[in-house]
Amino acid sequence: MVCRALCKILSLYISVVFLTGVVLAAPYTFIDKRGKRITVNVPIKRAVIVISYELIPALDIWDQVAGVSSWAQEHCDIYKTFISLNSEFKKPTVGVGTNLNIEAIIKLKPDLIITWTYAPQVIKYLESKGLKVFAIYPDSLKEFYEVLKIHGKLFDKEKRVEEIIKEMDEIFNLIKKRVGKIPFKKRKKIIYLLGKPTTVSAGIGITDEVIDLIGAINLAGFIKQRYADVALERILLWNPDVIFIWGYAGYTPEWILNNSQWRYIKAVKNRQVYKLPHWSTWSPRVALVALYMAIKTYPEYFKDIDFEKIADEFYRKVFGISYYYVKKHEKEH
Numbered sequence: 001m002v003c004r005a006l007c008k009i010l011s012l013y014i015s016v017v018f019l020t021g022v023v024l025a026a027p028y029t030f031i032d033k034r035g036k037r038i039t040v041n042v043p044i045k046r047a048v049i050v051i052s053y054e055l056i057p058a059l060d061i062w063d064q065v066a067g068v069s070s071w072a073q074e075h076c077d078i079y080k081t082f083i084s085l086n087s088e089f090k091k092p093t094v095g096v097g098t099n100l101n102i103e104a105i106i107k108l109k110p111d112l113i114i115t116w117t118y119a120p121q122v123i124k125y126l127e128s129k130g131l132k133v134f135a136i137y138p139d140s141l142k143e144f145y146e147v148l149k150i151h152g153k154l155f156d157k158e159k160r161v162e163e164i165i166k167e168m169d170e171i172f173n174l175i176k177k178r179v180g181k182i183p184f185k186k187r188k189k190i191i192y193l194l195g196k197p198t199t200v201s202a203g204i205g206i207t208d209e210v211i212d213l214i215g216a217i218n219l220a221g222f223i224k225q226r227y228a229d230v231a232l233e234r235i236l237l238w239n240p241d242v243i244f245i246w247g248y249a250g251y252t253p254e255w256i257l258n259n260s261q262w263r264y265i266k267a268v269k270n271r272q273v274y275k276l277p278h279w280s281t282w283s284p285r286v287a288l289v290a291l292y293m294a295i296k297t298y299p300e301y302f303k304d305i306d307f308e309k310i311a312d313e314f315y316r317k318v319f320g321i322s323y324y325y326v327k328k329h330e331k332e333h
Contacts (some may be wrong), residue, residue: 043156052117054283059157066108077330171287188241206281214294243267247278265295
């Protein structure tokens, strides 16, 4: 009797899902970067996304997002392109991760806020208001993949996440195949400069892993921090072969190339100083960042690779839009 009743309930549930397409909410528990255990009903219907906004078009979760960071609307080329194509995609903004508009967030009544760990006091305050916060700060590609998979669970997009990871892995594997035979003694020495030209990406974080993945050596890798301020004299002693600059830094390669204090550095002498695209390493586009860096570091191993062609194919498969279109839109605006 009990078994028959349970079967009827199960049959009714399957019929509802099959006939209406409605996915009924279910509890999902996960642990974020802080080690905090969070339980939410999934799929999430109203998320405020402060930091992982590039996953909105990648996962096609526009209808499940209630608000985004101001940074997404003002600086993220992909997000800006999509909302220019469809004004209904535009979401209310809630400030940036270091300066969130708490009142605006509360008014949106989100099921979950996805932000980074940088402002713990803000996170605590949000939680004191009864809001649930998913704090992220991936320090490795493995961690980033886990963040992607959690997003898949949260928004009922697990299959889509696996497709995105597959596309990323294809590019990473291409790079590894090309640089894998470079002897250690011939590996290029790199520094990655951040907001200031004397702030370097150090030995903790995705950037350090990407430098290793492209067959190079991070000269600041022995510093077990995410980033570090160093004296220019140290950079001169390191004498890097290649210098990369964070895409949002307020200075250009020309500033370094024309600066007399930097002129004796090998990378400057050989004009191997490059500013990266404005792409986050907390986005599927980290795969393209790695490819860009690999091509600039070892052009002789990537002579036959058309970066923009690969980028366009990646954009179409991951974001559903053309790389060339986004690039053109960004230039025009």
